[in-house]
Amino acid sequence: xxxxxxxxxxxxxxxxxxxxxxxxxxxxxxxxxxxxxxxxxxxxxxxxxxxxxxxxxxxxxxxxxxxxxxxxxxxxxxxxxxxxxxxxxxxxxxxxxxxxxxxxxxxxxxxxxxxxxxxxxxxxxxxxxxxxxxxxxxxxxxxxxxxxxxxxxxxxxxxxxxxxxxxxxxxxxxxxxxxxxxxxxxxxxxxxxxxxxxxxxxxxxxxxxxxxxxxxxxxxxxxxxxxxxxxxxxxxxxxxxxxxxxxxxxxxxxxxxxxxxxxxxxxxxxxxxxxxxxxxxxxxxxxxxxxxxxxxxxxxxxxxxxxxxxxxxxxxxxxxxxxxxxxxxxxxxxxxxxxxxxxxxxxxxxxxxxxxxxxxxxxxxxxxxxxxxxxxxxxxxxxxxxxxxxxxxxxxxxxxxxxxxxxxxxxxxxxxxxxxxxxxxxxxxxxxxxxxxxxxxxxxxxxxxxxxxxxxxxxxxxxxxxxxxxxxxxxxxxxxxxxxxxxxxxxxxxxxxxxxxxxxxxxxxxxxxxxxxxxxxxxxxxxxxxxxxx
Numbered sequence: 194x195x196x197x198x199x200x201x202x203x204x205x206x207x208x209x210x211x212x213x214x215x216x217x218x219x220x221x222x223x224x225x226x227x228x229x230x231x232x233x234x235x236x237x238x239x240x241x242x243x244x245x246x247x248x249x250x251x252x253x254x255x256x257x258x259x260x261x262x263x264x265x266x267x268x269x270x271x272x273x274x275x276x277x278x279x280x281x282x283x284x285x286x287x288x289x290x291x292x293x294x295x296x297x298x299x300x301x302x303x304x305x306x307x308x309x310x311x312x313x314x315x316x317x318x319x320x321x322x323x324x325x326x327x328x329x330x331x332x333x334x335x336x337x338x339x340x341x342x343x344x345x346x347x348x349x350x351x352x353x354x355x356x357x358x359x360x361x362x363x364x365x366x367x368x369x370x371x372x373x374x375x376x377x378x379x380x381x382x383x384x385x386x387x388x389x390x391x392x393x394x395x396x397x398x399x400x401x402x403x404x405x406x407x408x409x410x411x412x413x414x415x416x417x418x419x420x421x422x423x424x425x426x427x428x429x430x431x432x433x434x435x436x437x438x439x440x441x442x443x444x445x446x447x448x449x450x451x452x453x454x455x456x457x458x459x460x461x462x463x464x465x466x467x468x469x470x471x472x473x474x475x476x477x478x479x480x481x482x483x484x485x486x487x488x489x490x491x492x493x494x495x496x497x498x499x500x501x502x503x504x505x506x507x508x509x510x511x512x513x514x515x516x517x518x519x520x521x522x523x524x525x526x527x528x529x530x531x532x533x534x535x536x537x538x539x540x541x542x543x544x545x546x547x548x549x550x551x552x553x554x555x556x557x558x559x560x561x562x563x564x565x566x567x568x569x570x571x572x573x574x575x576x577x578x579x580x581x582x583x584x585x586x587x588x589x590x591x592x593x594x595x596x597x598x599x600x601x602x603x604x605x606x607x608x609x610x611x612x613x614x615x616x617x618x619x620x621x622x623x624x625x626x627x628x629x630x631x632x633x634x635x636x637x638x639x640x641x642x643x644x645x646x647x648x649x650x651x652x653x654x655x656x657x658x659x660x661x662x663x664x665x666x667x668x669x670x671x672x673x674x675x676x677x678x679x680x681x682x683x684x685x686x687x688x689x690x691x692x693x694x695x696x697x698x699x700x701x702x703x704x705x706x707x708x709x710x711x712x713x714x715x716x717x718x719x720x721x722x723x724x725x726x727x
Contacts (some may be wrong), residue, residue, distance in 0.1 A: 215251025223511025299692025393419025433458025450592025
């Protein structure tokens with residue numbers, strides 16, 4: 194029932210997230226990269242349509258129904274012309290400004306790769322690559338012994354793998370320049386940077402080949418197929434693997450760092466300033482530091498995330514849920530705890546997240562069920578208490594928004610998680626850490642953590658008649674000898690106790706034991722004396 198409620202809410206309502214300047218929902222999955230032309234974001238969907246959305250407003254400019262499924266991303270034949278290929282082999286050229294069809298070429302071969310460069314469109318179908326200019330004129334065909342993989346374009350040449358070989362082909366004529374023994378690529382396009390061709394292969398390796406001869410310089414092993422197209426920035430190469438890691442390696446093939454996500458990474462990363470921006474099949478778009486691999490921000494969109502494209506310091510990307518986003522990462526707020534779909538009870542719940550802005554974060558706020566915005570504690574990493582007391586059972590949206598130090602606040606769409614309020618939610622356990630014995634006037638820390646090992650906030654500490662609310666860890670001084678009982682309470686958690694002994698006090702257990710021994714000894718003495726007298 195809980196899962197059903199969440200699914201219904203996600204399906205019926207527009208998804209709102211931090212930093213979203215606009216989003217557009219198609220009726221089926223978005224294919225690959227979004228193309229940018231004529232002030233429009235142009236993308237294709239499995240729903241048979243090509244869409245063009247105005248970049249500034251997110252309003253629809255035009256749509257074109259091809260009448261059959263489009264399985265590849267759109268490419269730009271030139272600055273005013275977009276080309277798309279349908280599953281039966283129709284190659285359609287459209288005016289990027291108004292969506293009018295310029296021409297259609299019937300190849301009658303199901304396509305599996307498309308690329309464009311220097312006014313040419315290249316389409317791989319079965320065992321052939323076909324080349325057309327922007328007017329639709331056929332320029333050349335190149336045949337292969339096996340199905341070609343993804344087509345990479347660079348410096349007037351094409352790179353493509355087929356049947357365990359890498360081919361370097363002249364883009365103008367289709368003439369083969371060299372062939373090298375190689376593994377096959379699947380979704381990873383070969384790319385050339387500074388004389389080296391990089392591509393990901395189905396044997397879980399990233400390969401580096403000499404661009405003039407095809408000789409393998411080195412390879413780097415990961416834990417899954419490499420479907421991501423690699424990118425190079427400076428002396429580093431970045432790519433994703435189906436093992437769920439984003440890798441950064443040197444140009445010599447040595448690991449710099451890797452960043453773990455919750456699922457495979459299929460799309461091509463994007464380098465913006467000192468950030469690597471990429472999507473994962475875990476439903477998140479990530480921004481991580483290009484030098485250290487530390488997460489700067491993340492954005493949960495749901496579904497499989499396509500490769501991002503930069504536009505005016507924002508990011509365009511589509512998802513397998515059919516939505517295209519125009520996301521600004523400054524300022525941006527996101528949740529790290531709990532997760533969408535988690536159950537909550539009739540009490541306040543701690544929520545946590547991250548926030549980032551180019552000018553720095555001045556404050557973060559949250560709200561529950563469209564209520565009043567309340568301040569969070571912290572800036573880049575923040576926490577707040579979301580109160581569910583008195584709300585109806587069912588799905589409840591919790592949102593956050595960030596304000597940067599220039600005074601800019603997120604508006605419109607906000608980061609959100611959907612939690613499910615339900616009856617009979619079990620209480621969580623607090624884990625208490627404290628010394629057994631201390632000097633009476635010695636200060637010590639009392640730590641209270643959750644099952645994740647995170648310090649708890651808003652805990653009520655009781656010592657006798659004294660009550661003190663606060664965050665873990667507490668700094669405590671007993672101020673007396675002997676045993677002191679400390680009671681800890683927090684909504685949603687079972688109460689816990691800690692017994693701390695102040696040194697120098699009377700050990701009543703020992704005293705009681707001594708008294709018992711003395712009583713037994715006294716009784717025995719009396720019995721012996723009486724027996725002796727008789």
